[in-house]
Amino acid sequence: MLQVQFIRENQEAVLTGLAKRNFANAESIVNQVITLDETRRATQVLLDNVLAESNKLSKEIGQLFKTGETQKANILKEKTGQLKAESKELSEKLTLENTKLQELLYQIPNIPHASVKAGKNEEDNEEIFTEGTVPDLGKNALPHWELAKKYDIIDFDLGAKITGAGFPVYKGKGAKLQRALISYFLDKNTAAGYTEVQVPHLINEASGLGTGQLPDKEGQMYHVTEDNLYLIPTAEVPITNLFRDELLKVTDLPISLTGYTPCFRREAGSYGAHVRGLNRLHQFDKVEIVRIEYPENSYKALDGMVEHIKQILRELKLPYRILRLCGGDTGFTSALTFDFELYSTAQNRWLEISSASNCETFQANRLKLRFKNKEGKSQLVHTLNGSSLALPRVLAGILENYQTDEGIKIPEVLVPYCGFDIIN
Incomplete structure (x- = not known):
């Protein structure tokens, strides 16, 4: 705010x-x-x-x-x-x-950073970095939803039976690969200095207001009306709210946290071929990174978050690009957002897998989250958040880009976490 x-x-x-x-x-x-x-x-x-x-x-x-x-x-x-x-x-x-x-x-949304260009939607975003080689899979490459069915590792119909569309069931090696990615992401984050936390998956109204999901995205969240609680759309919300109404010491900063949670989004009105399979879900897993920073250091911290996510994608050997979002596509609370997208060879398109954002003082003002600076005066902190990473589209990218005639190979860095090197 x-x-x-x-x-x-x-x-x-x-x-x-x-x-x-x-x-x-x-x-x-x-x-x-x-x-x-x-x-x-x-x-x-x-x-x-x-x-x-x-x-x-x-x-x-x-x-x-x-x-x-x-x-x-x-x-x-x-x-x-x-x-x-x-x-x-x-x-x-x-x-x-x-x-x-x-x-x-x-x-009123946050004011964009000076580097953010005007624009209406995702078509006006700026590509600022590309890395990785798109594999040549041949004309018989399958999209991940067909691979999931072929190898019986994700069942979309069974999820629809239990709950509804957008709630998949992971099975066998699919479930193990999902768990391996979560552990790998958390290990990478903690090795980089982030402290792991486990947080509630439901939040109260004050928490939603604090990080800006309410009232802006009220219709996109699942609401438990009897208790007036909301299922979290991202771990950013409960993690950042750990510090709501706090006056931090100057020596407390910076604060770097990471956490894994399921995420719940109604995604009302999302239909069509572009949301098939894992492309758009109502429930999905994500590992988040959150930073509470000195105002003068926050953009250096954002650059550090971007480099950290880059390193993870390099180790997974997935082709990706980074976009600087235009004003019209930047989230309500963010001043500057970089989106990461990986290339889905089988679908022949880019899939968003992460966002790294600096909200400057916007969330801190709502949260009443301050610190006492060196002069002893109370000052708003800067809050930052990023996906490191959202699992569905990373998993989709691995299934599609690592497919071979023998089966789906597992990225080398994940083999110790999975206990196997191929899905066949």
């Missing part, structure tokens, strides 16, 4: 940034924020003056009773009663104005 003071002092820059995102009604909402903030501050001044006058009169009343001037004291008591009623009215007005202001601020 953007700070009101920042919006007030940088109105033109805010509108320019929101224009990069094609954010509708930006000028109207920003003007409403500024106007409501002025009204709110004026109400606060009136309330402070009334309370100050009331406190002053209370002291005078005490002195008058001590000196026996009861009549004068009672006259002032009537006035303090009026002031009390006035302060109550002003307090209620201020609460309402604060609530309306908060609701407006919740609607």
Whole structure:
């Protein structure tokens, strides 16, 4: 969430940034924020003056009773009663104005970093890096959903029977390969200095608001209405919320955490051939990395996250590319996002497998997550998150790009985790 003071002092820059995102009604909402903030501050001044006058009169009343001037004291008591009623009215007005202001601020996405270009959608994203060799599989290469059926390692129909479409069942070597990837990703992350955590798979409303999933993505999350809890769309949410309402010491930073969780997304309206098999799921596994950083170090940390993900993909020997997302495709909370995509040879297209994002102070402001800087002043941290990695499309890429006439070979780095080197 953007700070009101920042919006007030940088109105033109805010509108320019929101224009990069094609954010509708930006000028109207920003003007409403500024106007409501002025009204709110004026109400606060009136309330402070009334309370100050009331406190002053209370002291005078005490002195008058001590000196026996009861009549004068009672006259002032009537006035303090009026002031009390006035302060109550002003307090209620201020609460309402604060609530309306908060609701407006919740609607405004983060301002893109200066390097982010304007754009409408994924077609306007910038490719900034490509690495790896796309294998020549020949004309008989199969997509992963056919390979999964051929080798009986993933059953999409059985998942649909149990739950519905988008909830696959992993079987035999497919389940072992899935587990191997999770362990491998976690080991790579912890070796790089990330501390592993296991977190709840459901969150409360405050957690969803803290990291920006609510109210922006409310319709995309599964909601347990009776308990007002939400199934997590990503481990970023519970991991980052570990620090909600915290005032960290300067020596606590930086904080680097990693965790594995299943992720749940309704993905309403997702249909068609492009979502077949593992391409788009309602439940999937993901290993996440999260960093809490000094503001001046956060973009160096983002570069480090990108290099870390690169190294994992190099070891898996999967062809991939990196995109800098345009304004229109950048997530609500992010200032800058790099997407990783691997090339699916059998499908002849790129599949997103990771995003690494710097949210700057946007989430921290919602979370009330601060640290005391070297001068002893309270300051918002920067929060960053990245997939390292999302499993479904990585698994799809391995199945498709490693297929041979003898079976599906296992990437060398995963063989110790799997206990086998081929699926046949």
